[in-house]
Amino acid sequence: xxxxxxxxxxxxxxxxxxxxxxxxxxxxxxxxxxxxxxxxxxxxxxxxxxxxxxxxxxxxxxxxxxxxxxxxxxxxxxxxxxxxxxxxxxxxxxxxxxxxxxxxxxxxxxxxxxxxxxxxxxxxxxxxxxxxxxxxxxxxxxxxxxxxxxxxxxxxxxxxxxxxxxxxxxxxxxxxxxxxxxx
Amino acid sequence: xxxxxxxxxxxxxxxxxxxxxxxxxxxxxxxxxxxxxxxxxxxxxxxxxxxxxxxxxxxxxxxxxxxxxxxxxxxxxxxxxxxxxxxxxxxxxxxxxxxxxxxxxxxxxxxxxxxxxxxxxxxxxxxxxxxxxxxxxxxxxxxxxxxxxxxxxxxxxxxxxxxxxxxxxxxxxxxxxxxxxxxxxxxxxxxxxxxxxxxxxxxxxxxxxxxxxxxxxxxxxxxxxxxxxxxxxxxxxxxxxxxxxxxxxxxxxxxxxxxxxxxxxxxxxxxxxxxxxxxxxxxxxxxxxxxxxxxxxxxxxxxxxxxxxxxxxxxxxxxxxxxxxxxxxxxxxxxxxxxxxxxxxxxxxxxxxxxxxxxxxxxxxxxxxxxxxxxxxxxxxxxxxxxxxxxxxxxxxxxxxxxxxxxxxxxxxxxxxxxxxxxxxxxxxxxxxxxxxxxxxxxxxxxxxxxxxxxxxxxxxxxxxxxxxxxxxxxxxxxxxxxxxxxxxxxxxxxx
Ligand code: SF4
Numbered sequence: 001x002x003x004x005x006x007x008x009x010x011x012x013x014x015x016x017x018x019x020x021x022x023x024x025x026x027x028x029x030x031x032x033x034x035x036x037x038x039x040x041x042x043x044x045x046x047x048x049x050x051x052x053x054x055x056x057x058x059x060x061x062x063x064x065x066x067x068x069x070x071x072x073x074x075x076x077x078x079x080x081x082x083x084x085x086x087x088x089x090x091x092x093x094x095x096x097x098x099x100x101x102x103x104x105x106x107x108x109x110x111x112x113x114x115x116x117x118x119x120x121x122x123x124x125x126x127x128x129x130x131x132x133x134x135x136x137x138x139x140x141x142x143x144x145x146x147x148x149x150x151x152x153x154x155x156x157x158x159x160x161x162x163x164x165x166x167x168x169x170x171x172x173x174x175x176x177x178x179x180x181x182x183x
Numbered sequence: 184x185x186x187x188x189x190x191x192x193x194x195x196x197x198x199x200x201x202x203x204x205x206x207x208x209x210x211x212x213x214x215x216x217x218x219x220x221x222x223x224x225x226x227x228x229x230x231x232x233x234x235x236x237x238x239x240x241x242x243x244x245x246x247x248x249x250x251x252x253x254x255x256x257x258x259x260x261x262x263x264x265x266x267x268x269x270x271x272x273x274x275x276x277x278x279x280x281x282x283x284x285x286x287x288x289x290x291x292x293x294x295x296x297x298x299x300x301x302x303x304x305x306x307x308x309x310x311x312x313x314x315x316x317x318x319x320x321x322x323x324x325x326x327x328x329x330x331x332x333x334x335x336x337x338x339x340x341x342x343x344x345x346x347x348x349x350x351x352x353x354x355x356x357x358x359x360x361x362x363x364x365x366x367x368x369x370x371x372x373x374x375x376x377x378x379x380x381x382x383x384x385x386x387x388x389x390x391x392x393x394x395x396x397x398x399x400x401x402x403x404x405x406x407x408x409x410x411x412x413x414x415x416x417x418x419x420x421x422x423x424x425x426x427x428x429x430x431x432x433x434x435x436x437x438x439x440x441x442x443x444x445x446x447x448x449x450x451x452x453x454x455x456x457x458x459x460x461x462x463x464x465x466x467x468x469x470x471x472x473x474x475x476x477x478x479x480x481x482x483x484x485x486x487x488x489x490x491x492x493x494x495x496x497x498x499x500x501x502x503x504x505x506x507x508x509x510x511x512x513x514x515x516x517x518x519x520x521x522x523x524x525x526x527x528x529x530x531x532x533x534x535x536x537x538x539x540x541x542x543x544x545x546x547x548x549x550x551x552x553x554x555x556x557x558x559x560x561x562x563x564x565x566x567x568x569x570x571x572x573x574x575x576x577x578x579x580x581x582x583x584x585x586x587x588x589x590x591x592x593x594x595x596x597x598x599x600x601x602x603x604x605x606x607x608x609x610x611x612x613x614x615x616x617x618x619x620x621x622x623x624x625x626x627x628x629x630x631x632x633x634x635x636x637x638x639x640x641x642x643x644x645x646x647x648x649x650x651x652x653x654x655x656x657x658x659x660x661x662x663x664x665x666x667x668x669x670x671x672x673x674x675x676x677x678x679x
Contacts, residue, residue, distance in 0.1 A: 022260020022361045031347040098257040101242040110238040127469040
């Protein structure tokens with residue numbers, strides 16, 4: 001799990017599955033330190049670049065959000081295949097988070113309720129371009145092997161910074177008192 | 184006259200080539216675009232699909248009402264404060280008929296203007312500036328904030344620090360930068376200490392100066408290439424936003440105003456309490472984001488734009504002096520007519536960022552933000568509607584609560600949903616003008632995304648559902664054991 005990392009610019013891919021982008025926002029909350037970080041890492045597929053698929057030699061894959069549909073499954077597998085180390089960032093990635101509130105409900109009932117139009121019946125959109133929903137929202141580790149879990153909703157910018165700098169320096173990441181939060 | 188919904192639906196989709204942009208990048212959330220072309224690269228169909236469904240409206244039912252302002256923030260990590268406050272405003276109606284103490288209202292305003300500043304800075308500097316500074320078809324490897332930092336370190340740093348300041352305003356007012364808990368039904372749970380005020384105040388002049396610089400950057404780009412900037416993705420349409428009782432720009436509270444594409448007022452000072460008769464939420468088979476329209480104008484003609492470009496042209500004035508000066512210049516640039524070129528969103532957005540920076544300073548200087556009277560009391564009701572001008576536009580939250588304090592109904596129309604038709608029309612316009620008849624390159628395809636980015640869509644807030652193709656998804660865990668399976672037959676029936 002803690003294999004030493006090579007001494008070159010590390011390739012980092014990030015994505016949001018069934019999340020709210022709050023974890024990515026918290027990543028940007030490292031503020032000015034992002035200008036130091038880009039000296040050490042190169043961003044591959046990520047919402048802030050236009051690289052649409054992971055390069056096969058990514059070092060870190062950082063994933064926000066749980067798995068709620070077929071496309072999420074596909075992206076998660078792409079990340080596992082192309083990234084040496086996978087990090088589940090935030091409550092949604094670790095345990096499904098708030099979107100997993102729907103797990104106790106029947107997905108058909110939810111769709112029928114959301115797409116009911118007063119006086120015009122229910123029109124659940126249907127198109128092959130839209131990925132199939134899973135019955136439940138799943139945490140990442142149920143689908144692929146995850147190497148690190150970074151808790152919080154979201155983890156703070158400081159927690160993300162400490163985690164990354166530990167990892168980049170070849171240390172086992174530890175979040176001491178004050179950085180571990182679950183809210 | 185061009186039919187509004189041209190390029191929405193191809194007559195013979197089977198015979199056409201399909202190009203997909205997936206995921207749409209440098210926007211918040213998940214979306215994809217499909218383009219159908221014939222053998223001569225004539226464009227026949229362009230659609231922006233939203234690939235997100237989380238069912239918030241349904242699972243909010245049954246929760247106690249006081250959880251809702253914190254819960255709904257998880258719709259969106261980019262503008263969580265907007266959801267936090269729109270839900271709080273709706274819940275204010277339920278707990279006390281919608282009254283706030285001056286301290287509570289000003290703390291909430293401070294939080295909201297902090298978010299406006301951070302979200303607009305993020306959007307402009309981190310997400311869109313690479314297109315604007317390097318060109319729409321520049322090198323993919325450089326077309327990101329890291330490339331901007333390498334080529335224009337001062338610009339990148341300014342963006343990072345503007346966003347940081349906005350996030351700090353949010354942290355100080357709500358306890359946390361993302362998903363704070365400052366606002367509660369009926370008021371707020373904290374005000375500012377003198378130290379907190381001074382901490383923010385010391386940087387506020389710098390933020391105003393940088394925001395003005397940002398307006399100058401985008402204004403300069405506009406003026407240096409009006410042929411591109413004024414015409415790109417031009418979508419003449421109705422514009423809708425909140426204005427205050429004098430018709431001035433207000434991001435926190437007001438009544439609804441709409442103007443038609445030529446700037447004529449369609450309605451004004453309409454209470455948002457009637458949003459659900461004013462607007463109808465249309466559904467289309469190929470997108471899971473709804474398509475709202477102004478009910479009286481009908482589905483074909485009733486769609487509209489919300490957000491910075493609509494707000495700046497809808498209001499009669501901006502209450503802060505420097506932003507007002509910039510608004511006057513902006514309006515003058517359009518001559519006698521409203522501007523509808525999509526890139527105008529960026530210019531309008533930076534004027535709003537300046538307004539936010541100025542307003543934050545004004546609020547920090549107001550002694551009410553250190554007041555002790557945080558909650559107001561009033562009669563309890565069963566239903567509440569809250570509206571706010573979120574960074575991306577008008578945002579509606581509507582709830583009903585039963586006698587046991589549990590939510591029985593929730594309906595949300597998020598800002599990006601209001602812009603759904605406008606975004607689709609803009610990408611079709613760009614596809615027609617730039618892709619038509621050409622060999623499609625990555626750079627040309629990025630033009631589509633540039634148009635989408637103008638609207639700064641937060642696709643994270645949008646929803647999706649299921650198609651009609653027979654499908655089966657099996658989810659297996661790391662050891663190969665099946666943990667979930669969904670099937671759908673050709674009739675669209677879903678099974679396990
Ligand atoms: S963990 Fe929280 S912040 Fe992160 S994606 Fe989920 S809801 Fe958003």
